[in-house]
Amino acid sequence: MELIDGKALSASVKLQLKERVAALETEYGRKPCLAVIIVGENPASQSYVRGKIKACAFVGMDSRLIELPESVSQEDLLAKIAELNADDAVDGLLVQLPLPKHIDEDAVIDAISVEKDVDGFHPGNVAALWLGKPCMVPCTPKGVMMMIESTGVPVAGKKAVVIGRSNIVGKPVAKLLLDANATVTIAHSRTADLPAVCREADILVVAIGRPKFVAADMVKPGAVVIDVGINRQADGTLCGDVDFDAVAPLTSHITPVPGGVGPMTITVLMSNTVDCFIRRMNKQ
Numbered sequence: 695m696e697l698i699d700g701k702a703l704s705a706s707v708k709l710q711l712k713e714r715v716a717a718l719e720t721e722y723g724r725k726p727c728l729a730v731i732i733v734g735e736n737p738a739s740q741s742y743v744r745g746k747i748k749a750c751a752f753v754g755m756d757s758r759l760i761e762l763p764e765s766v767s768q769e770d771l772l773a774k775i776a777e778l779n780a781d782d783a784v785d786g787l788l789v790q791l792p793l794p795k796h797i798d799e800d801a802v803i804d805a806i807s808v809e810k811d812v813d814g815f816h817p818g819n820v821a822a823l824w825l826g827k828p829c830m831v832p833c834t835p836k837g838v839m840m841m842i843e844s845t846g847v848p849v850a851g852k853k854a855v856v857i858g859r860s861n862i863v864g865k866p867v868a869k870l871l872l873d874a875n876a877t878v879t880i881a882h883s884r885t886a887d888l889p890a891v892c893r894e895a896d897i898l899v900v901a902i903g904r905p906k907f908v909a910a911d912m913v914k915p916g917a918v919v920i921d922v923g924i925n926r927q928a929d930g931t932l933c934g935d936v937d938f939d940a941v942a943p944l945t946s947h948i949t950p951v952p953g954g955v956g957p958m959t960i961t962v963l964m965s966n967t968v969d970c971f972i973r974r975m976n977k978q
């Protein structure tokens with residue numbers, strides 16, 4: 695078994711991005727800039743957002759953090775998005791999810807300019823992804839693919855099983871695996887005999903948000919296992935959706951939690967912001 699070291703991979707990609715950002719600044723006279731809106735005080739969201747802002751500083755990009763109170767009206771949030779959409783100094787814009795119950799998440803995602811949608815959540819980008827057109831690819835799914843690539847295990851022709859069907863991870867990761875010519879199954883809470891379905895997988899991607907859900911009897915010996923879950927346990931430590939201690943010895947490659955998919959997600963966000971910057975610069 696080999697660990698897929700998300701921290702190391704992410705660090706090396708960030709170093710490359712740092713050089714690229716410096717060159718872009720020389721070429722275009724300014725740095726790429728990411729704006730991040732956070733609503734309320736969800737501790738997990740605050741921690742993710744801090745990580746995003748810190749990563750911008752590391753790669754030498756500008757960032758703007760817009761903190762809005764839990765009580766903010768949808769109207770005021772949409773007005774802030776419109777302002778940042780129109781701001782030429784902002785290249786990428788994201789609203790950290792989840793949002794408070796009184797705000798319609800779809801309306802918020804729809805309001806973000808497709809050109810600045812570094813999360814790849816806007817329907818315009820989702821449609822482009824599924825049509826195979828150029829688009830912003832969601833960060834976690836793209837990070838998952840980079841981690842699979844880093845193993846050197848070929849994806850084409852392999853059986854891939856994705857557990858989870860969210861718009862943020864499950865569905866886009868399935869499309870990326872399909873693009874890489876895997877034979878893809880999307881499994882979920884209603885899948886009949888889930889262990890048997892998972893045991894077929896040469897590549898198993900788990901994104902269901904249930905701590906240590908994937909047990910040893912759900913994994914084919916020699917499989918590549920990517921664990922997207924980040925769950926906080928009663929003792930305050932983090933664990934994934936995979937029972938790592940039981941499953942890891944069976945696998946050819948597996949991601950740890952923490953230190954697996956999490957760091958890659960933020961790194962891809964940096965890379966998506968750079969891509970938005972370049973596209974915007976070349977349009978002007």
Ligand code: GUN
Nearest residue numbers: 788789790791792813833
């Ligand atoms: N909440 C959990 N994951 C994400 C993500 O990738 N982007 C945003 N905006 N919110 C999230």
